[in-house]
Amino acid sequence: MTMLVSMKEAAEKYLRPLCPRIQKKLSEIVSQSNNVWSVYAGNEKYELDCGLGNKHVVDLLNSSCSCRKWDLSGIPCKHAISCMQLLAVSPETYVNTCYTVITQLNIYNYLIKPIKRSYVMGTYEGHGTHSSSSD
Ligand SMILES: [Zn+2]
Numbered sequence: 001m002t003m004l005v006s007m008k009e010a011a012e013k014y015l016r017p018l019c020p021r022i023q024k025k026l027s028e029i030v031s032q033s034n035n036v037w038s039v040y041a042g043n044e045k046y047e048l049d050c051g052l053g054n055k056h057v058v059d060l061l062n063s064s065c066s067c068r069k070w071d072l073s074g075i076p077c078k079h080a081i082s083c084m085q086l087l088a089v090s091p092e093t094y095v096n097t098c099y100t101v102i103t104q105l106n107i108y109n110y111l112i113k114p115i116k117r118s119y120v121m122g123t124y125e126g127h128g129t130h131s132s133s134s135d
Pocket of ligand 1: 066069070077078079
């Protein structure tokens with residue numbers, strides 16, 4: 001119960017839209033996206049050349065890349081981020097909502113209500129599974 005409260009309080013203190021670990025991971029991916037060239041192919045799709053004949057297709061509308069990393073993790077891959085940089089759009093807006101602080105606050109909004117100890121002890125004694133003396 002105290003862990004839920006401490007997690008909620010930690011989430012309330014964080015001012016950025018994404019959770020800290022995801023924000024750090026996204027920053028690492030952004031730094032890797034500099035050597036990828038993207039070309040607009042229409043309908044929110046881009047073709048990317050990573051060199052050595054290695055090409056990928058990014059679909060910003062469906063949050064998908066042919067490398068499948070974005071599809072599996074919910075965090076844009078370096079190919080998708082290269083496209084976002086071309087559009088001057090923040091990659092944070094394309095991260096899956098399960099990684100946002102707002103979602104974490106909603107998760108920890110429902111706390112476990114404390115119960116009286118005597119009620120718990122009465123339940124155990126009533127079933128005969130626990131025979132300690134109560135106070
Ligand atoms: Zn990709």
